[in-house]
Amino acid sequence: MKTIGLMGGSFNPAHGGHRAISLFAMDSLCLDEFWWLVSPGNPLKPTKGMAPLPARLASAKDQTRRTPIKATAIEREFGTVYTAETLKNLVARYPKVRFVWIMGADNLLQFHHWKRWRDIARLMPIAVIARPGYDARAVAGPAMAWFRRFVRRPDQLHHWTKWSTPALVFLRFRPDPRSATAIRRADPYWFHRYKEHGTRDGVTRNIVL
Ligand SMILES: Nc1ncnc2c1ncn2[C@@H]1O[C@H](COP(=O)(O)OP(=O)(O)OP(=O)(O)O)[C@@H](O)[C@H]1O
Numbered sequence: 299m300k301t302i303g304l305m306g307g308s309f310n311p312a313h314g315g316h317r318a319i320s321l322f323a324m325d326s327l328c329l330d331e332f333w334w335l336v337s338p339g340n341p342l343k344p345t346k347g348m349a350p351l352p353a354r355l356a357s358a359k360d361q362t363r364r365t366p367i368k369a370t371a372i373e374r375e376f377g378t379v380y381t382a383e384t385l386k387n388l389v390a391r392y393p394k395v396r397f398v399w400i401m402g403a404d405n406l407l408q409f410h411h412w413k414r415w416r417d418i419a420r421l422m423p424i425a426v427i428a429r430p431g432y433d434a435r436a437v438a439g440p441a442m443a444w445f446r447r448f449v450r451r452p453d454q455l456h457h458w459t460k461w462s463t464p465a466l467v468f469l470r471f472r473p474d475p476r477s478a479t480a481i482r483r484a485d486p487y488w489f490h491r492y493k494e495h496g497t498r499d500g501v502t503r504n505i506v507l
């Protein structure tokens with residue numbers, strides 16, 4: 299049975315932190331594939347300051363070069379922005395695949411604001427990657443109050459495909475301080491470097507859907 303890790307994000311822009319935590323999660327969970335779902339628009343984030351999807355996708359393609367990670371715009375194809383709907387579509391489309399949802403601790407802190415967040419947890423296991431500045435608050439947050447009884451120990455990781463859901467595991471990655479916010483602060487017009495549907499070096503690559 300094929301295993302695929304899914305990590306949704308704004309990728310405004312994608313950065314080395316995304317790449318590093320994805321490769322770490324792939325290794326920890328022994329995943330066959332790892333897909334980034336570049337969001338058409340996070341429903342909880344303002345559209346102001348959000349670069350166009352083609353530029354964010356192009357930055358994601360750039361960051362995944364020479365890695366097994368696939369940058370996708372699958373939510374654009376599905377016409378979804380809510381993760382619960384996206385994941386329901388993916389599970390229906392690929393019934394033989396075992397998916398795991400990957401997110402940073404900052405997302406766990408906000409998770410109780412996501413639409414039908416408990417349904418997401420019932421659909422597939424969730425792996426939370428430690429992130430500097432968020433871990434303690436995320437563990438003390440409202441989503442964790444519900445998740446607490448479903449937490450799995452990292453030493454059980456080798457058989458995560460057999461876990462019943464909900465299931466949540468913390469992956470302790472070396473703290474990676476990189477963030478898109480810091481990149482935008484230093485370079486607000488980063489997306490000007492990307493031609494539509496292309497990558498920084500001007501070579502157009504296939505967009506995986
Ligand atoms: N340095 C990091 N450590 C752990 N998780 C991270 C890190 N950077 C991003 N992530 C995770 O990657 C996913 C996509 O993140 P996103 O595209 O929002 O990047 P970001 O750096 O958090 O952006 P922003 O600063 O604009 O909020 C989220 O699950 C987020 O928690």
Ligand SMILES: O=C(O)c1ccc[n+]([C@@H]2O[C@H](COP(=O)([O-])O)[C@@H](O)[C@H]2O)c1
Binds near residue numbers: 335381
């Ligand atoms: O489904 C929701 O209600 C929801 C609310 C906020 C964020 N998300 C998803 O969370 C992922 C991370 O978003 P971001 O902006 O923190 O990178 C991305 O896939 C978003 O679509 C989803």
